[in-house]
Amino acid sequence: MCLVVFPHSKIVDVKEEVLIHVYVSQHPCQHTHVRQYSDVWLDCEGSNQENLRWKHQDRSLYWGRRQVAGSTTYPIQLLHNYTLILENVTHKNEGLYYCVEINKTLKEYCLIVHDPPVLSISVNNDTVSNSYSVSSHIKYIVICIAKSFSEVINLTWLVGNDAIPSTNSIQNYDRKALDTTYMSRSVFTYTPDMLNQRITCNGIGGNSQIFVTRSVTFIDEQFLHPSILSSYHVELYSDVWLDCEGKDVHNQIWKHQNTYLYWGRRQVAGYKTYQMQLLNNYTLKLENVTYENKGNYTCDERNKTLSKYCIIIYGRTNISIRYQGKTVHKLNISTDVNTINFTCLAHNMPSAVKPYLVNQPKRYNEGSR
Numbered sequence: 001m002c003l004v005v006f007p008h009s010k011i012v013d014v015k016e017e018v019l020i021h022v023y024v025s026q027h028p029c030q031h032t033h034v035r036q037y038s039d040v041w042l043d044c045e046g047s048n049q050e051n052l053r054w055k056h057q058d059r060s061l062y063w064g065r066r067q068v069a070g071s072t073t074y075p076i077q078l079l080h081n082y083t084l085i086l087e088n089v090t091h092k093n094e095g096l097y098y099c100v101e102i103n104k105t106l107k108e109y110c111l112i113v114h115d116p117p118v119l120s121i122s123v124n125n126d127t128v129s130n131s132y133s134v135s136s137h138i139k140y141i142v143i144c145i146a147k148s149f150s151e152v153i154n155l156t157w158l159v160g161n162d163a164i165p166s167t168n169s170i171q172n173y174d175r176k177a178l179d180t181t182y183m184s185r186s187v188f189t190y191t192p193d194m195l196n197q198r199i200t201c202n203g204i205g206g207n208s209q210i211f212v213t214r215s216v217t218f219i220d221e222q223f224l225h226p227s228i229l230s231s232y233h234v235e236l237y238s239d240v241w242l243d244c245e246g247k248d249v250h251n252q253i254w255k256h257q258n259t260y261l262y263w264g265r266r267q268v269a270g271y272k273t274y275q276m277q278l279l280n281n282y283t284l285k286l287e288n289v290t291y292e293n294k295g296n297y298t299c300d301e302r303n304k305t306l307s308k309y310c311i312i313i314y315g316r317t318n319i320s321i322r323y324q325g326k327t328v329h330k331l332n333i334s335t336d337v338n339t340i341n342f343t344c345l346a347h348n349m350p351s352a353v354k355p356y357l358v359n360q361p362k363r364y365n366e367g368s369r
Helices: none
Strands: 011-019 031-035 040-042 052-056 059-063 076-078 084-086 095-101 104-114 118-123 140-148 153-159 162-164 167-176 179-190 197-205 211-219 229-235 240-242 252-256 259-263 276-278 284-286 295-301 304-314 318-323 341-347
Touching: 040 104, 118 197, 118 211, 140 153, 140 197, 140 211, 153 179, 179 197, 240 304
Parallel strands: 031 104, 229 304
Antiparallel strands: 011 211, 040 084, 052 059, 052 095, 076 084, 095 104, 118 140, 140 179, 153 162, 153 197, 167 179, 197 211, 240 284, 252 259, 252 295, 276 284, 295 304, 318 341
């Protein structure tokens, strides 16, 4: 698969995984940190269950084996060994839980419920969602941000299986009078130097030990199948002709990625999505191409690939000339000036500086940016 937009292109494949560790403290009471909407088991062992009680704060939940709290407010279960199960916990379930036998406290738990942290990765200030195009041997600023409403999230990085150093910072700010948001940020500079390299940002709650991870895989598609893949660099909204020569047109198929375009001479892809024509020699004409048309195109005959193309779409480049920090279209300059510095800026590609001749070759110089 090839999904590229600009020449600095690799594909970033994003996967996200959330793993939750729940730690239940024992007597004496310690903080028990759990993730919101998880289930929690609280143990209690007594000699006579008829004399046992479960309480949340000052409210009784079970008296013996009889539930005395409403099932709507407390979605709970009591196991045969008097273990209390709190199901799908929310912030309403926070607080002290007691297991009492007559006037003696057997177990005490202090429950703190945490919202799951939100973890995101950006590359060169572009938030990575499903894909992102990059290229090898170019430096990229990779940032991982964790947002939590309950605790500080500690961030670390892995490239493959190797830990790497990074620059970390933490910011706290109040959302309301007694409500704080914790923002953890980790930055490192990455230069892709191999295919299918996975970068992982791991976050772990400072108190809860809730673990979240987000991974990004850099894949350089230009090196895949070089013997049969032809790259076409085309301008946005232009037309493209893709050739295919086979013996039997009725058994030939045009595909874009995994989408069938033509089966024989019958068009099977939607007209609105694909503006295209099939010529008599089975050449595929793509009209007015957009970024949706990028990627791999294959012409197959039965089980054999006859032609394969990788379409790379370039946005139209905007170029401007600057003189003394200002964009100029027309400039009047005295003839007694020996050296003139211009800067040429190209949008959507690295900044370029071009030499400009003024009257005579000696009266020009390269500007710098």
